[in-house]
Amino acid sequence: MIRDRYLKMFFIPLLGIMIPPVSGIIIYSHYSAIEIMASVVYFILTSFCIWLGCNWIHAKLRSYFKAVSNPFPKIISLCIICLLYGNSLGSISTMTWFSMSKEPFSWNALFKFNLFCALAIILFTLVYEILFLNKERELDTKIVYQLDRERSQA
Numbered sequence: 001m002i003r004d005r006y007l008k009m010f011f012i013p014l015l016g017i018m019i020p021p022v023s024g025i026i027i028y029s030h031y032s033a034i035e036i037m038a039s040v041v042y043f044i045l046t047s048f049c050i051w052l053g054c055n056w057i058h059a060k061l062r063s064y065f066k067a068v069s070n071p072f073p074k075i076i077s078l079c080i081i082c083l084l085y086g087n088s089l090g091s092i093s094t095m096t097w098f099s100m101s102k103e104p105f106s107w108n109a110l111f112k113f114n115l116f117c118a119l120a121i122i123l124f125t126l127v128y129e130i131l132f133l134n135k136e137r138e139l140d141t142k143i144v145y146q147l148d149r150e151r152s153q154a
Contacts, residue, residue, distance in 0.1 A: 004128075004131075005057075005127070008051065008113075009128075010148065011051075012044060012047045012048050012051055012122070013044050015047040016040065016042055016043040016046065016047035016048070017044065019043070019047075019091075019108075019111075019113060019116045019117065019120070020039070020043045020097075020113070022047040022112075022116060022126070023109055023113040023116050024041075024098075024100065024106065024108065024112055025094060025097060025098075025109045025110075025112075025113050026039055026103060027103065030102050030103070031102065037113055038132030039097075039101070042093075042097065043093075043097075046089070046090065046119070048095040049088050049089060049093075049120070050085070050086045050090065050117065051124075053081040053082075053085050053086070053089065054085065054086060054121060054125065055128075056126070056134075057078065057081055057082055057085060058078060058082075058128055060080065061074070061077060061078055062074075065077075071129065071133065075129055077123050077124070078129070079121070079122055079125050082121050082125055083118055083121055083122070084119045086117050086118070086120075086145070087114045087117055087121075088117060089152070090113060090114055090117040091114060092111065094108075094110050094113050095116075119144035131153075
């Protein structure tokens with residue numbers, strides 16, 4: 001599996017902090033400092049759950065596409081399934097947020113939140129696939145080098 005500790009440590013909090021105010025789900029001027037901190041933790045937790053769920057989906061679906069040389073069906077499948085998962089969880093999280101917060105419910109804010117989540121999911125699905133394919137290429141190169149060395153020794 002890809003070592004993505006630094007990617008997670010940077011982007012999960014960034015997404016959890018940036019997407020809610022940009023999408024209009026939260027207006028910080030309505031809240032005290034403690035309420036803002038609680039909302040940031042809530043949305044970072046939402047971002048964390050979406051990220052981990054998409055990683056799990058990637059790990060499980062990757063085995064179904066091993067024999068396929070064309071990566072596009074795998075990427076499209078991963079994007080669609082991760083979008084369904086991420087937007088479902090994002091919608092549930094947003095609806096829960098609207099029920100707990102001082103913000104009035106807005107379909108527009110919910111739509112924007114899901115749009116930003118979808119863009120982030122697609123971007124990170126592509127990044128993970130690039131990293132994974134690069135890792136596979138390195139492994140294949142290592143195997144070919146080892147086989148060439150063994151062949152020349154034989």
